[in-house]
Amino acid sequence: MAVLVTLLAVVLALLALLVAGLLRSHAEILRALHQLGVDMDPASDGTGVTTAVGAPVVRSAQVPKRPSRTAADVVGTTPEHDAISIAVIGAKQLTLLAFLSSGCGSCHAFWDVFRDGGPVEVPGGARLVCVSKDPSEESVASIRRLAPLDIPTVMSSAAWAAYDVPVAPFFVLVDGASGDVIGEGAANEWGQVQSLLRTALDDAGLLDRKGNLRADRAGKPRADAQREARADRDLLAAGIKPGDPSLYSLPSAELPPTAESG
């Protein structure tokens, strides 16, 4: 009897040890994901993880450059089921790929900024492209609802694989001229992404001493871009969106006179 009790005690102790180890491992995984900006808290309301009060916690993380990876064009479908290809390699400008999903709370913060935050200022004048997974792995209806008006959104699991995206949200900055990935990382606030991008641009030698994109890499004059952004903002504020019929017709006062009227 004593032997049996001892044996059971040993088994119980081993099981307790096993459970403790599993819990610790689980906690470490959650902590790592949290640092990458992924909120696994089931109590989360899905509106993001940036509502904590107190000292700011930096949750951005640069991923060490992986030499085996090369840039690739982004080919897939739009949330409207159209075929789309975004030129990344060979493009004259930098491209910032934002890998987002409709499900993660941290991603919603970016969708909101890109859709409702007005013109998005991307360091280096990079072209911003949102990339979700294929319609077979994503909710098309959700992506349609979240997708910004003026930023291309491509549904492409192939792009996620090509860029070896480890987590969402994840950002990859590509220099089209060289075809190199010059920066990548995870973050849960747009400000953190901008900071990561500036560091990546600086590391790549693409910034001048004033912190601006080198003149030989600058694209459209900033004044033009700002003017366009202002016009877009004013039109949107007036409720005039792309495709609005009023953009393609003259006001009645400017219509040419009819035969009857003279």
Added chain:
Amino acid sequence: MTELAAHGIEVTLPAGWEGRVFKRPGAGEVTSAAEGAPAAAGESTNAVVHVATIPLPIGVGDFASGAVDDLGRDDALIVLFEYDPASADQPLFQASGLPKRLSPDDFSPTMLQRTIRGQAGSQKFFHDQGRAFCLYVVLGAFANRRRVVPQVNDVLSTMTIAAATPSASAIEPTTSAPSTTAPTTTSAPTTTTEPTTTTTAPTTTTAPATTTTGAP
């Protein structure tokens, strides 16, 4: 090299080119904010292809208004715009087959939807596989046409058009004469709305090459 295929049209893009094959939302279809309003009842929409050496903005017009301003001196933009298939046998579209080899002499600074200093355009109306199209190409610089047009031809040589797959409704005869759906001039397009959307009967919601709503 990337391949784009949707709505019965395929094209292979060299490095540095990007594109989109799409169809405006038809009457009654659910649309996203980026697409704008769906076509009015009784209107049909057809395939549109945009490919270019520049980043194509969202929400550009059918004939790429809103994008051509960004063309640099060595850039090009190709638009393939489909009209209602009922127009395919009209005189304007009597040329057969997609033009795959343009000449620098096909381009003129006056053949643009909107004249932009230095740019040049070319447009060709044709029918292919029972479908009616306008091929509209814009060069960033008329002066560089001899260097850029071969690149355009490289893309055009990969473009293929499949026969339209008639939907059940499209088999029904239409009540409007197709002549009114075709443009009446060979001048550059002057509007970004499809000419076919004003007179097409409600039953001619032909979905080129697909029977599903807008699915590539």
